[in-house]
């Protein structure tokens with residue numbers, strides 16, 4: 441989507457989201473995720489391409505169609521804003537008034553831990569409480585399609601887990617959820633399928649399990665050593681792909697479980713002391729790093 445600076449934020453993405461699934465979109469900063477979901481939501485109009493949502497053509501259908509979609513969906517924007525002096529319940533009532541079928545505000549506020557905050561001004565909420573209020577606002581409409589752009593950013597681990605349960609309940613009611621996230625654990629645990637987006641393109645799309653299986657990122661063994669001379673011996677073992685060491689903390693990337701056995705044998709057969717040994721199967725995060733690299737993006 442070229443804008444005034446001619447940045448192609450999204451370029452040639454083709455994907456299908458199935459009804460009733462939680463569809464995840466992950467990718468580095470600036471990859472084009474927000475631009476992509478805002479096009480699907482009807483908040484941005486792409487220069488080219490075709491977007492069909494709930495059977496409606498979002499581009500040729502014009503503003504009338506985009507308004508119809510908004511009536512049947514819930515949207516949590518990445519950078520939501522509210523006036524400082526609006527009270528929590530006032531904001532929820534205001535958003536509820538936009539829709540024909542709003543859900544009951546108080547139980548929804550309670551389910552997001554904001555039951556005690558209904559008379560608080562927006563400006564007095566903590567960052568995580570504001571984030572939860574934006575989730576309430578995206579769920580106040582009983583829509584078929586829900587979009588979350590960075591669902592649990594800024595939330596504590598309790599709130600994050602409670603919201604994961606809530607999102608699963610939404611999916612189990614037959615609704616479709618499109619979820620942009622930077623938390624690979626969240627995508628792995630919650631999403632039925634995940635698209636990895638980089639530089640405006642989809643570079644992988646599958647179930648988390650298939651993405652993990654499909655890429656040969658292997659198993660990692662981590663441990664701490666006082667004397668790192670033994671690592672030279674390990675580097676010659678076939679099933680070991682890479683060794684990283686910093687300040688005595690070692691991570692060995694093995695291509696398979698044989699490599700893990702070799703690392704442990706080498707450690708136990710030597711006289712060198714080691715500690716904090718742990719073995720980790722590959723996770724979505726490893727796939728993400730392996731596909732998108734380690735460089736920080738602008």
Ligand SMILES: Nc1ncnc2c1ncn2[C@@H]1O[C@H](COP(=O)(O)OP(=O)(O)OP(=O)(O)O)[C@@H](O)[C@H]1O
Pocket residue numbers: 443444445447448449467468469470471472473474475476518
């Ligand atoms: N209004 C705009 N004007 C100029 N460039 C923009 C604008 N909106 C987005 N971009 C650019 O488009 C690219 C994609 O941005 P986008 O917000 O879609 O990324 P993102 O994947 O959501 O990133 P993040 O993970 O940081 O939220 C970036 O290079 C960004 O700088």
Ligand SMILES: [Mg+2]
Pocket residue numbers: 473474475518589
């Ligand atoms: Mg974004």
